Amino acid sequence: MPIHEKSLIRPENLIEHEKLVIDGIDVSGHWSTFIESRALTDYNENLQDEIEALGGGEHISRCWQCGSCTNACTVNAINPDFNPRYWIYLIRLGMESELVRDKDIIWQCVSCNKCTYACPRDVNPEGVMKATAHWLELKGHTEKKPSMVFDEAFSHQVFETGKIEEGLVLRQFLARTGQPLAQPWIVALITGLLRRFPIFYLIRLGLAAVFRPRTRSWGKARAAINDYVAEREAANRQALRLDAKGADR
């Protein structure tokens, strides 16, 4: 059975009669189990092209479904539903509705690159995961996931000043995701450090938050980067046939 057809044996697609007699033969319970017939009509024939157009997804069509990516995957070992091979298969078939079922876990790829290391076809599955997560957000299938909030806060600082200040990234991320800064484990980290009294280190970290680290004469690079980001955003929206507001054209 091709791996996408596991959808057919989900509980909601199985029919079973508690009491059923056919031609005088008792087929109650498991004896009457049927897989409900199903016609798929919701293929998105552009799905592979759309993923290919986004950064990281360029080489998805090379995949020959060997499963090395899933076999190597760090997150799969924690959560068996995290299955890059399966998602690549769905994308190549255009099974958008099946893909969207996993919208809340695809973003969890930790970019360890084990899949990209193992892939014999140079698909760059790690890039495909990021492109797919991006696609789900652009299409409006899901809200911005915490990792994208973090990536955007981080990247914005880099584009603005050329460098990042980690304390600021941390505070912005927690604020944007509605989490308190004073979480027990963060407090324990800081107080543990304070007990050893590296006062100059702490002063330096504090100063970095005020006088943010920056690359000198960054203005022209910032302008070039911002132009490029806008250009890419427009190209991505066009590839996904979205208007400026995000709805389907």
Added chain:
Amino acid sequence: MTGKYEKVAYYPGCALEGTGHAYNRSTKAVGEALGLEVVELKNWNCCGAMEVKNVDPKLQTYLSARNLSIAQDMGFDTVMAPCNGCYHNLKKAEYDLARDADSKEVNARLSSKAGHRTYEAGKVETIHALDWIKHSIGEEGIRERVRNSLSGLKVANYYGCMYTRPRHIFPEKDKGPGSESTAKPHFMDDILEAAGAENVEYPLKTACCGGAHALSDSDTSTKLVLNLLTTAEACGADVIATECPTCHTGLEMHQVRAEKVLGRKTKVKILYFTQLLGMALGLSPRKVGVHENFSDSRDLIREKGLA
């Protein structure tokens, strides 16, 4: 093997100016103790870390290439990056600029708009702090210089993801004897063993700590880190030696988080390999920034007579 990489351009990266300052400090101190000169890249910028590629991968290539162009401007053909993320990104930029026409075009366009030299592939070699010490000093050189042997210290060497994966961006690795391996890296093992340490057989050398999502998916990171820590303890390690500020801070953060959130306490210590090497070379714990680590290794250092 001596002579190679005696004077290199140094790219610390953002983390080494922040939470990874102890790594910055200890790398410089070790270089000085070994008679190796590092010259910091002038006016460098962030390499893109693990975040910018998720906005656009070619932008990350540009950001990394800008740093390589600075090394070229300064007349260097080698840049040394102690941070795995920086090292990986500079290598990746080198790889993409040599092979991918689109990456090359974007880099040329952004570089000229930003008003600096366009970096061309093949001009500058990026090396990790491990390559730098291994190839310029070597095990023999370290053995001669050890003043405070790490003997009796059991070390789990942890390399993380970005130092070896994906293999194709590190063409100098997997070349057999004398080269580094991407399947089973050993340069840190070699260096610390020469400094007297007893390396334990650690099967998770290149497992992932979840660093990219240390904050955004902290439950996953805590699970991954807890696995690294408990395995190190099961292997008999006193300390996990690290060579990446993201891994290092991730291990420290999630060691505390595992205790606070999951109630799982682990005792294994976490130190940068440069801190261990520095103390073996006779530098004080303060000089290698042990007090700047989030985790507290002072008892272990005293107990093993390294202070």
